[in-house]
Amino acid sequence: MPEKTGLVDSIFRVQELADYIVPFAIRVVCDLGIADHLVDGPRPVEELAAATGAHAPSLQRTLRALACKGIFAEVEPGSFALTPLAELLRSDHPLSLRGAYPLLAANFEAWARFDYTVRTGKPAFDHVHGRRYYDYLADAPYDSERFDDIQTAGTRLELRAMLRVYDWDQFDTVVDVGGGNGAFLAGLLARRPGLRGILLELPYVAERAGAVIERAGVADRCEVVAGSFFDTMPEGADAYVLKRVLYDWGDEEAAALLAKIRDAMRNDSTLLVLDPVIEPGNDFDPGKIYDLLSMTMLGGRARSRDELTELFSASGFELTQVIQTDMFPVVEGRPSAARRAPVGAGARASDES
Amino acid sequence: MAAQQPGVVKSILRVQELADYIVPFAIRAVCDLGVADHLAEGPRPVEELAAATGAHAPSLHRTLRALACKGIFAEVEPGSFALTPLAELLRSDHPLSLRDAYPLLPADVTAWAHFDHTVETGEPAFDRVHGRPYYDYLADHPDESRRFDGSVHAQNRLVLRTVLSAYDWGGLGTIVDVAGGDGAFLARLLARHPPLRGVLFDLPHVVARAPAVLERAGVADRCEVVSGSFFDGVPEGGDTYLLKTILHDWDDEAAEAILANVRAAAGRDARLILLEALLEQGDDFHIGKLLDLHSLVLVGGPDRSRDDFERLLARTGFELTGVTSTATLAIMEARPVKVAERRLVHA
Numbered sequence: 001m002p003e004k005t006g007l008v009d010s011i012f013r014v015q016e017l018a019d020y021i022v023p024f025a026i027r028v029v030c031d032l033g034i035a036d037h038l039v040d041g042p043r044p045v046e047e048l049a050a051a052t053g054a055h056a057p058s059l060q061r062t063l064r065a066l067a068c069k070g071i072f073a074e075v076e077p078g079s080f081a082l083t084p085l086a087e088l089l090r091s092d093h094p095l096s097l098r099g100a101y102p103l104l105a106a107n108f109e110a111w112a113r114f115d116y117t118v119r120t121g122k123p124a125f126d127h128v129h130g131r132r133y134y135d136y137l138a139d140a141p142y143d144s145e146r147f148d149d150i151q152t153a154g155t156r157l158e159l160r161a162m163l164r165v166y167d168w169d170q171f172d173t174v175v176d177v178g179g180g181n182g183a184f185l186a187g188l189l190a191r192r193p194g195l196r197g198i199l200l201e202l203p204y205v206a207e208r209a210g211a212v213i214e215r216a217g218v219a220d221r222c223e224v225v226a227g228s229f230f231d232t233m234p235e236g237a238d239a240y241v242l243k244r245v246l247y248d249w250g251d252e253e254a255a256a257l258l259a260k261i262r263d264a265m266r267n268d269s270t271l272l273v274l275d276p277v278i279e280p281g282n283d284f285d286p287g288k289i290y291d292l293l294s295m296t297m298l299g300g301r302a303r304s305r306d307e308l309t310e311l312f313s314a315s316g317f318e319l320t321q322v323i324q325t326d327m328f329p330v331v332e333g334r335p336s337a338a339r340r341a342p343v344g345a346g347a348r349a350s351d352e353s
Numbered sequence: 354m355a356a357q358q359p360g361v362v363k364s365i366l367r368v369q370e371l372a373d374y375i376v377p378f379a380i381r382a383v384c385d386l387g388v389a390d391h392l393a394e395g396p397r398p399v400e401e402l403a404a405a406t407g408a409h410a411p412s413l414h415r416t417l418r419a420l421a422c423k424g425i426f427a428e429v430e431p432g433s434f435a436l437t438p439l440a441e442l443l444r445s446d447h448p449l450s451l452r453d454a455y456p457l458l459p460a461d462v463t464a465w466a467h468f469d470h471t472v473e474t475g476e477p478a479f480d481r482v483h484g485r486p487y488y489d490y491l492a493d494h495p496d497e498s499r500r501f502d503g504s505v506h507a508q509n510r511l512v513l514r515t516v517l518s519a520y521d522w523g524g525l526g527t528i529v530d531v532a533g534g535d536g537a538f539l540a541r542l543l544a545r546h547p548p549l550r551g552v553l554f555d556l557p558h559v560v561a562r563a564p565a566v567l568e569r570a571g572v573a574d575r576c577e578v579v580s581g582s583f584f585d586g587v588p589e590g591g592d593t594y595l596l597k598t599i600l601h602d603w604d605d606e607a608a609e610a611i612l613a614n615v616r617a618a619a620g621r622d623a624r625l626i627l628l629e630a631l632l633e634q635g636d637d638f639h640i641g642k643l644l645d646l647h648s649l650v651l652v653g654g655p656d657r658s659r660d661d662f663e664r665l666l667a668r669t670g671f672e673l674t675g676v677t678s679t680a681t682l683a684i685m686e687a688r689p690v691k692v693a694e695r696r697l698v699h700a
Binding site: 021032055101 | 360361362364365367368369371372373374375376377378379380381382385386407408409411412413415416418419421422423424425427428431438439441442443449451454455457459461462463465466467468469471472473474475511632634635636637638639640642643644645646647649650656680
């Protein structure tokens with residue numbers, strides 16, 4: 001059979017895309033902190049192994065595999081150095097990704113049964129571990145802190161993106177709803193001295209926020225409220241931020257969360273949702289890939305613009321704009337006219353007229 | 354914040370792509386479901402695909418959408434998917450099909466979830482997680498074992514293609530394929546080169562599957578099948594002894610025992626060919642560098658350089674005479690060291 005040109009290239013591309021060896025190798029070197037030990041220049045793998053508690057020959061094979069994908073370089077036999085990609089795995093890089101890639105066994109035990117999710121539409125995590133992901137985290141401090149690290153790594157990039165595209169000076173008070181350990185809010189307050197912040201997060205996460213806020217030097221302008229955003233919501237703030245929270249949830253819970261915010265906010269408050277916005281077509285969009293993470297771990301979903309518009313509308317919001325960033329877009333919502341009047345017969349009558 | 358170097362965003366996106374495990378799992382799920390086979394005749398709505406494969410339609414839709422943004426499948430109209438050049442390779446009937454190459458094997462993945470154990474101790478995480486060695490586990494799990502075999506066969510197709518065209522196999526006379534499995538490689542070799550004759554040698558339960566394979570390739574009349582263990586001895590009288598990806602599963606002591614038995618069976622003019630992943634120095638990409646970690650985590654196989662093979666061969670009476678690199682396995686050619694020369698070496 002005549003071979004089409006490019007067939008071998010296609011095979012190599014599928015092999016690259018299907019490979020989970022490199023993702024695991026990245027996670028293990030991030031957990032070991034290898035890049036931090038190469039800041040002052042190349043080092044023999046035996047020294048790296050001794051410094052990180054690794055088995056030298058196995059670490060050598062791991063670094064060699066990563067080096068052939070451009071992460072680290074073997075500058076002489078058995079000695080490794082940083083590369084531009086490996087620089088990003090240093091803890092002290094301003095946009096460090098080191099914390100973004102922990103090796104969390106419970107997560108991968110769920111992914112091992114991804115087939116369950118595709119067959120049933122239910123999260124494999126619950127199937128494998130017998131409970132929902134956030135309930136699991138509440139009892140797993142190591143996993144929970146690594147989860148914070150993942151969020152923090154993303155936050156550096158998101159903060160940079162959101163400061164560029166949005167005018168935060170128009171607000172006096174911002175609530176970060178489900179704001180994790182406060183890294184985003186603290187960073188925002190540090191860069192906008194006129195702003196006051198309220199962090200709303202579950203107690204087991206909120207207890208770690210004090211130190212983050214203190215370190216950023218914004219403790220006098222930042223309040224922490226410990227609680228579930230389904231039960232409690234600070235009232236009357238100028239803006240409510242939902243950063244990578246909405247797509248963690250299915251439609252019913254997402255609508256309940258938005259309604260809770262709507263009830264707590266003023267008629268002229270603003271809702272800012274940083275979330276995937278899925279466009280039609282086949283263009284690359286990390287949101288389409290993270291959607292599967294949400295599907296498998298949480299039972300949530302990324303939404304299209306139409307789906308977000310509908311969800312907003314069902315919860316008393318009007319979707320006013322979608323602002324593209326380097327990361328996920330910022331979706332802005334404002335209380336819709338129909339909900340500005342007190343809900344009651346009068347409002348309904350005016351709709352019908 | 355420090356001034357941003359140009360290119361840092363590009364680097365971040367590349368690290369994100371390399372660190373992404375979601376696409377690999379999505380590929381495995383659609384391969385196991387056989388989605389590509391259902392698109393051979395043209396685009397189909399995701400509901401039909403889900404019904405045909407036992408999947409949950411909205412979840413399959415999201416999975417295919419994620420793959421489509423990486424070039425595997427295309428959403429040609431809302432909710433309808435078609436094959437792309439990359440997705441064609443996931444069809445079962447493609448001559449170089451990769452469909453079976455990427456099964457989602459929970460036991461493998463849960464071992465990888467503890468990769469840190471391997472990097473910290475050098476021991477296979479598989480044994481630690483599942484309480485026994487990989488091949489013992491497979492022996493008790495027929496479904497996973499069958500899918501594992503399928504993945505080896507699928508990967509072999511590409512190996513065959515690169516290895517067959519990279520070396521002059523036609524003049525090798527009678528080839529003894531030591532631990533040659535069900536004969537798939539030898540059959541292909543004999544079919545391609547009519548002057549060759551073959552002896553397929555492997556354990557009894559393995560060679561039991563060989564006659565059908567040889568028959569199908571039309572080479573049964575040129576190939577003898579012999580059963581036995583290479584630790585007990587190897588058939589004599591071959592012009593060429595072939596060991597394809599055998600030594601990488603064994604430590605030096607066992608590898609030497611195997612090679613010594615080959616040396617004892619081979620005449621002084623015989624040739625030995627080893628097909629092994631040979632990992633060169635330097636940072637060039639080679640799939641073998643990645644698969645090496647698979648072996649490290651699951652089986653615990655050793656990692657040998659060209660020098661290591663040269664030493665191993667020298668200790669068993671062989672001399673490495675040539676190495677041909679390919680995109681997959683390296684072809685190492687060795688000859689028995691003549692007795693007089695061996696005396697000289699020892700003197």
